[in-house]
Amino acid sequence: SYVLTQSPSVSVAPGQTAEISCGGDKIGTKTVHWYRQKPGQAPVVVIYNDHDRPSGIPDRFSASNSGTTATLTITRVEPGDEADYYCHVWDSDSNHQVFGGGTKLTVL
């Protein structure tokens, strides 16, 4: 089955840029979505269709997808961005939705 690999943790200082990667075989040929989950809360989509932002998500959030890696980029990181971030794709070979293992973003 298809596997998405995320680094367990990323740490950045406030005001800096965080990059959260999501690796998968030919992931660039798939459509990637990103979710943010704060402790005790349900996930919320922050990027859909590789690079689109839902209303209410600041333009500090952006993403790209190419080759074997998709990347979520958060610029001017704020303490409120501290959360777990998950990537998600549809695997047409297995007919499964697939999530990455999640990356915990810590704001120092």
Added chain:
Amino acid sequence: EGQLLESGGGLVRPGGSHRLSCGASGFSFSNYAMSWVRQAPGKGLEWVSGISRSGSVIYYEDSVKGRFTISRDNSKNTLSLQMDSLRPEDTAVYYCARLSDFVIGYGANWFDPWGQGTLVSVSS
């Protein structure tokens, strides 16, 4: 925008059965595919099952196939998950989530919104 509210969580014995429900409001439930996603304590998200808007197309994650049954009642705006032969490893918060389209089975289809989740604990 829509809201989802799960119910039915609780403590279940291994090998037992349990049923979860998810009530939808604020959107046209029958126009969207739906899914269940779970999260074991301290772990990541795991997709469990998905169903198209009509209920004609259903998919399951391999570890629950044959034990769980997803269904929907569009007249009652309700999504359900019947869980049989439960195992300790099924212990998780179960989220109901709406897909962005009426079909399942293609990539440009994301989860939004999500319910607040309901905890199912499988233990003797």
